[in-house]
Amino acid sequence: MVGPSRLSLIATIAAVSAQLQRPLVSPSEDVLGTDRSAQTGNKPLIDTELLQAHISVESLFERAEALYGHAKSSEEQFGHPTRVIGSEGHRRTLEYIASEIDGLGEYYKSWTQPFPAVMGQVFQYRLVLGQSVPESATPMSLTPPTAGKEPVYGDLVLVNNQGCDASDYPEDVSDKIAFIERGTCAFGTKSELAGKAGAIAAVIFNSNAGGLSGTLGAPSPDHIATFGLSGKDAEPVIEKLKAGNAVDSIVFIDSVVDTINTTNLIAQTVGGDQENCVMLGAHSDSVGEGPGINDDGSGSLTLLEVATHLTKFSVNNCVRFAWWAGEEEGLLGSDYYVATLPEDENKKIRLFMDYDMMGSPNFAYQIYNATNAVNPTGSEQLRDIYVDWYQSKGLNYTFIPFDGRSDYDGFIRNGIPGGGIATGAEGIKTREEQLMFGGKAGDWYDPCYHQLCDDVANVNATAWLINTQLVAHSVAIFAASFEGFPGREITKAAGVYEQDTLYHGRYLVR
Template identity: 65%
Template structure:
């Protein structure tokens, strides 16, 4: 298979090469720079440079070994601090093409070191700690009866008096998980279990910490069903909950780089997140996206632009889109309106990849979102590549932009979703398996990257940058009167974990 002169064999040779540091980018004198050209900018993106950056990032993740006993770039770790320093130093080496700023903000990070849930004589396989859950009392096991909460557990009246000193069993739905945990804690529960109201497990987050939160687990509806039936018949059921976890407040940093040249009132903005989960080094999630941005930013310095280009590396995405949310929340209205669109690039090199486009339409999102979606569609078609649409459901850093009236969209190559048989025919790989089997795991290393999807995705990023850096002709103008209530109401996610 060939793609722009890069063969699978070439990718294999490059993967085996012992590249040390990212390659230097030759720069053209500013007085001689031509206007950016999409084809030329795409052609400047090479497998060698992308892989070299990924190998360098892997070494940076190793800085956290002493803290976490494995590589990671989670916020607050040495690996994440090293990632920020690498991005900043790379941008500094590009001369005066960009104005770079660091935006510090307060963030909350959580880590679960050990957990266990026992219901009756069972250890439910689907039981999983909620994100940002506190520990059980004194980080020791707690024992008590399982008490079924009425309704969806969204009101204090749903919690019966006997929930005190019990483990509350709460149905998912209608309000955030954090509200359910908080109400359980206020009612005197020693722990909480939120079971799914539909098929599948619950991988959720409690969100902003509350002193009334209790240790909280998610549980699949299938495993919860027999326990619910037993309790509804009035038969007692005991449980044991154990959670060794911590929730800590820290300071972390977004990095923003904007071209010095180009119309500052018409900016094309794009971003990826600089952090990983605590469980692994995150070389695909989102090392691939953040490094794609860095490489495109480096190559763009060889050209001039008509419209300003603004790159962002967000911190705290894995903790609930903290960095991007903060950035948009403090933007004055006049600055908000200068951003013509935001493009999100999260996970560009999944090994069992599909070329995915967020299905962002103007009917459900700010005008311009669909035009961006169609730019991706047209590019894949022109290059003879298949593509598929995925839900625009709040799982990545575009969320805050859409909620604040800024059109957006993006591409991805797949996370924990399962590849279908049809997608196997479209993209290769293996149906029935995750797009990224190492998603949020220790094995998300350099060896986890598909170099073909990595270089392809980065070239599409380059195309998106070049297109809007040249002109917004035909692209909808920003409006000050955009309602995104429907989007906010319908979106189930805030980051990679369910929020309600």
Template identity: 60%
Template sequence: MRPSLILALASQVVAAGIQLPLVLPSTSSPAESSASKALVTSEALQGDIDVKNLLERANHLYELAKLSEGEYSHPTRVIGSKGHIATIDYIYSTIASLGDYYTITNQTFDAVVGNVFESRLVLDGQVPKSASAMSLTPPTYKKQPESGPLVLVENDGCEQVDYPANVHGSIALIRRGTCTFGDKSALAGKAGAVAAVIYNSGEGSLSGTLGVPSQYHIATFGLSSEESGPYIEQLKSGKTVSASAYIDSIVEKIETVNIIAQTNGGDSENCVMLGAHSDSVAEGPGINDDGSGSLTLLEVATQLTKYGVNNCVRFGWWAGEEEGLLGSDYYVAMLSQEENAKIRLFMDYDMLASPNYANQVYDATNEANPTGSQELRDLYIEYYLSNDQNYTLIPFDGRSDYDAFIKHGIPGGGIAAGAEGVKTKEEAEMFGGTAGEWFDPCYHQLCDTVDNLNLKAWELNSKLVAHSVASFATSFKGFPERSTMQSEAHMAVSNWHGPKLVM
């Protein structure tokens, strides 16, 4: 995308009478060539990481999130919001201020964003506590309540024949499994249902996304297996269960932006790439998720300008991760085979400052992922061990922006400090903090503010990001060569695509 379009996006905020905060000053002279600088070392780049700079950037980012208060009634940086437009401008203008060290390229792409304003499900006169509207669900007809009998769909509701004739005009009750939530909603819509309820086939509540909008999607809820069980038994015994569904929501197409910055120095045929997502969920400002990752990249990119590199370093800030990895999916899909092959590996940095943190390393093995993923995993492990830090391995299951890279043959991996997972007693002994609580108790919530950041974890993980960049910017010696454009080993269907369940 042209710089003028970035400025046009920013002008939307300025036109609303809002003054954008200033970017942090550059540490690089535009006239100074990167070729004349000393080669970067891990020790030097780590030494340049100052948590005070990170915190200053976090305070800055929260002010940008507050620009969305007029539309959302609270701070947020969800794509399409003034807060996210200002975030894009902040990233772009900060990199641009670093002179000729980087070339900035940007991608404008169409994205889908949704917002549920109100929802209510009533079954047999009762309001299930676990009922929640699916992400990207359309509203009920004319945004009014719809009533009808609850009808149990056969099997997993993944074939049109699973929907009995009496589902027309009713609220369809569908079991989770086999196909995506979006497929189930569309099939129920085609069968004439006025709303759909997808109940969990396992324990606990069910919250997910319908994904890419369809003209056949209908208002859709998720429901726990525990609360759905009694209604299923009633329906199987021939009893009638009355139901009412109401959702007030919007699903709309918008235009948003990825920002890519690549060093002008270094071998452009061999690039180390790292990324983080620039957006938050609609529910909050996202200062840890993923402000911490985005700002770490921005700080590392700023400090890297002091040094020369042997291999090119490419930074990516993705839009629409929270809506289903939209930006990273688009970026990788647009790469030619030639450009794909230039990326030797991709490192994902999502949530680095969780308050109840653990040092989490994606368990990316070469058996299940492009060759080189395990070598990257081991680099992270070796760093933690060499700094007398414990670590834990977490699933490499498609929940963040590495997904498209590994599916297209690019080795990948990353670290995190934890999201909604519950810290165990053993993990509390390893990392401190509180067992039985989420790693980030403010995950996807309004309280994900500057006060939600663990600065100790953030500094440690930012230094590890710096170490990873410096290591590969210096040399790929011993790192496997690229061999394929697609990873057959990682094409298995996952229940996740980004932070939300899709099936």
């Protein structure tokens, strides 16, 4: 129950629209009436083994059942369980997390960070190229609908080069359908330029045989209805166009792109050095297609479980937990958070740890391959903590690219060391990984990734428990001491982060 002396986070979530007019309150202030002088009492100093011992798989799955119940509250609106931003399921997810944190008493100070978020939903679509209906055709995320949300008809026009300059679009593309090769610039730029050239729709085809699922990113009034298409399906069409043959086409997308109000949730220990914080986060939302119990209910609930048991200990350094909204729409919440941090608040975050998808059913123990040569100094030391822990348990692990696909991205880009672990999404498990981790080679790590079947039964209990213990370890290490860990520098990330990455969130952007 929420104490009478505290402003309930639940009330602030219910009034997010009004809260958007309120500036973000600095975590160094008394944001919810919490007495900054409150002591954690005579509690033992944080100990990694003791904290890990409190983690139980039973408690994790009790939380998962509760989360799925919240996802089901969206059934009237969406026809199935989901926790996508703007849904009743996401609102109740935020209320659940806030209520659990409030119930931990004065150990944490907590606040919301409301922000406007762009979300899109595609209801129906169809693409016909000549006489064929390509199976690989996929509407781009955040695509606008075709005119009047009705089918549009026109010949395909092959755009020159890769469609990154206005001069690449022939005059005869007006009132026709632009056919554009992937490459160099963002998908949103291609759609925008095609729209400015007068095209009624656009199809962006892959530069290799594979399919193409991406996002147009921030909406533009010049964006037009846009599909992604595999290189395999595009090849015969390109041959016809280059031979001078017309390819008449039909494009239909019924979609909506809206700006809504949502919020990040943040909780920080009252105890510990407030100038030196270890921060960790997970995203509170799912895609519209399903309840998202692994992606990323597993990460959100792992944070909640660790935050709960951390209250049994005192800490030397502050610990800050974050539940981001809008990750599935393109890392919106975490990007907003980092972009609005004053420099002095940025420096207080010694490192950020991202926990997205902790229990994939066909899992591999994956560590982001963050190095100091490419990322802010300290990222490599964090990576090695995960390596050392897996090795100490006799567990195999593998490295995965640190490529902008989750909420660490904004932190790295703004000079904050980062890293994290995962268990795999739509990637294919190799035979070598089958020998290392079990499971089935040739299948996705999560066969229910971004689908309706991402429910409670989709989370692997072994992987989820092991990784929650590792998250507890990562918190305990830095909550006790930053000795030997590099000091903070306000510098932008080097290497690959000097240029745009291929991903920003789960979707390709170029």
